[in-house]
Amino acid sequence: MNTSTPQATTQAAAHALTTSTGERAALINQLRVARGQRARQRRIIIAILSLMVLAVAIASLCLGQTNYSPAQVWQVILGHKVPGASFTVGTLRLPRTAIALVAGLSFGLAGVSFQTLLRNPLASPDVIGISTGASAAAAFAIVILSLSGTVVSVFAIVAGLFIATLIYLLSYKGGAAGTRLILVGIGVAAMLESLISWVLTQAGQWDLQEATRWLTGSLNGSTWAETLPALIALGILGPLLLSQTRYLDSLQMGDDTAAALGTRVERTRILVIMAAVGLISFATAATGPIAFVAFLSGPIASRLIGARGSKLIPAALIGALLVLVADFAGQYLLGTRFPVGVITGVLGAPYLVYLIIRTNRAGGSL
């Protein structure tokens, strides 16, 4: 049937009301099958990603300067004393891998939420100043106020939320427009970066080490004390974000269309932003702003999942994968020990550029 002439449409409309139940049923079945297929494919991809994350996590526990077998690692996890392994695996590697997982999941989830909300793959918390806020506060706390440990984390979280609120308010003019939010965020990020630069000039030699961590992101010296708050945040804010998946996805069609479908636009926006900022801040407080993870997880998830469904969970898994792999590479695969943030930055940069080019060329919204 010719689908484009007016007559054809009228015929079709008239036809629709006299469609035999059989034809209608066939169409319904066709739709169901197609949808089922897409959902199944998505579930498979998520399963594969989960397995990969598990595999790299186990590898990072077993391998290193000294290698331990999975059995030994398991013993340590159970709490038994294994000579040598208890320290290396139990005290050093376990918290490190745990925080890598938690931070990676958090960064990935928060990044994709922002990008979906702002309808823009480049609008990621690390570009629009939110991660920078947390890092600046942490660097300030360490160098100027000479604090350390949990207090620094608290500082970072408060700053992250404050900066996010500030950016939101500054861009709010009868509803925050995505463009304005991004531009204001870039401006705020620039200010914060200059603050960080100044703080670093005030740093003595020892403090410089820790301060550098807050600039690039590093998992060195991770302890359980730092991992716990981030884990709790993920446990609470993660499901909260996931509960908004439907409304978040509807916002992709534009504020008006989403509202017409019953989405509470401003409420969803605020919820998503606050949850995402919370995740980022808690994670940044533990590891520093691991470059590009929030940025890249969403677009990589897009390439894998495409139009098959929500990208939130896949992006979280990809974030975890990125952090685990980059940290491992940074520790053992290159001559010098590089912090994880530098690895993700250097590896992520070309891919990021490729993504920009591809999105722009395909006429995507940027």
Next chain:
Amino acid sequence: MNEVATRRGVASEQIRQPRRRRLFWLVMAILILLALALGSVAIGARNVSPADIWEGLQGRSDNVSQAAVVKRVPRTVLALVIGAALGLSGAIMQAVTRNPLADPSILGVNMGASLAVVMGITWFGVTTAHGYIWAAILGGAIAAVFVYVVGSMGRGGATPLKLALAGAATSAALTSFVTAISLPRGDLADIIRSWQIGGVGGATFANVAPMLPFLAVGLVIAMGSANSLNSLALGDELAAGLGEKVMLVRAVSALSAVILCGAATAMAGPIGFVGLVVPHMCRLLVGVDQRWLLPFSALAGAGLLVFSDILGRIVARPGELDVGILTALIGAPVFILMVRRSKVREL
């Protein structure tokens, strides 16, 4: 007939009015600049008396105060020169890209220049000022072209948003590279870090001299393209219709902007926001005619930088705040204000 003559008289009067206003602001700008320059020499960690200033300016350093004045002179000159370069560079970039948010730091030129300089220091052992400048220009040019190309692909061409995002993404990427290169070299970390902040402290005439030829070249090219840039503001097609060689004008002006910005970054590290904010302020005072806007931006840029430097010395006594930090702290809120005031459609 009389009516027509009167109307014509009124019209030409109205045209002359802006001229007078611009002259007024031009004179004001020069006076303010002189005052600031004087202030820069007078103010600092150590208080000096007018007599000391007079003696110091004449080159005599009989006492400590006069010596301080003598030391501040090249610093002031450097700030003036760099500020002028940055202000001019920003005005040119905004004209070439027809984009109110174009600025060397937002377009990634700063980071490109930084990366090139850091690479030069760590890998190629570059140590001379000339070396830095050429490296910075090269890096800045590559980064600017890249950001512009990436930002203009897809629907709508180079909208302010796409350009800003492409610039931010590229800057983030380049920053990672800079860290990756400089981190293993602990010995060079301090040099790199102090240069990266963006400051004019410790300037001597030896620092300033290499910059001057570049500034002169950039200035000459810029002023020469002023008329063409006016036509470019109407849009590529209209400008071509008026007889402009659009591609050539774009390329040459952009090159002058990169030269100016690159040289400035090489001498004092990446300083942001001057090129963004200054042309906007100047536009409010002297209008959009590039023949007035460009030199005015240079003057205003010089003034802003000297002012920031003075502020940096006052605010953080007895130490000082580097000028790059202050321009960000002053410039970013202004930038945010600009974003708020424009309707989103415009952006």
Next chain:
Amino acid sequence: MPPRELAVQDLQVGYGERTIIDGLELAIPSGEITCIVGPNACGKSTLLRSMSRLLRPKTGQVLLDGKDIHRMQPKALAKMLGLLPQNPIAPEGITVADLVGRGRQPHQGLFARWSKDDDAAVAEALEVTNTVELADRPVDELSGGQRQRVWIAMALAQGTETLLLDEPTTFLDVSHQLDVLDLLTDLNRQRGTTVVMVLHDLNLAARYSDHLIALRDGSIRAQGKPEEILTAQVVLEVFGLHCQVIADPSTLKPLILPAGRHHMLEHAGL
């Protein structure tokens, strides 16, 4: 199900400091096609948006079946009132079937269980808009006319009795404009859907509307059947346009013949 009454009382609405509409009263006839026309910036989009909860009135109420729509749950309202805004955005790579499926959002709970009703609604929407063949294609690849039909299908899948459309025919070429308007007429005649749309083409509005509302500067200057209210006088008052109004020989609806400065015969126009 009988269509519900959409009414506007004493409406004052605007953006920020500006008031665009002040003290407007309106009752949309149910089961009919209503078109809102007017010159640029007269408030027609603003009016439509306030009728669909996108814009909060400063004073006054918008009532659906006697209930204030701003007091209703957004989801509940979305099941009764559908809106197709200007410039909807199709998520990248989404297929037609999925996009139409998004229209079922108001009917689905937190865990997105797809019921038989949902699939049936999507299937029917696809059939009515003649987009069944396009079901598996990405929306990005469709032509303007096809895409607009798909958006209407999405609004249809919502299963509402009232449908608001903001300039559904702008950017479409003429044959597709008629295509869309004929489709909306089918919906109205065959299912009793109340259609309210903002149109920029006066002649199309005259042809397709049962009820015409002419707006200028935020107030209604004329409303009623096109044949009854569309006179040269009204067009002059609302649009500032000199014209002659005749009966369209093919439809007997009013046809506006604008009078310009050139090409006019001596006796024509005014």
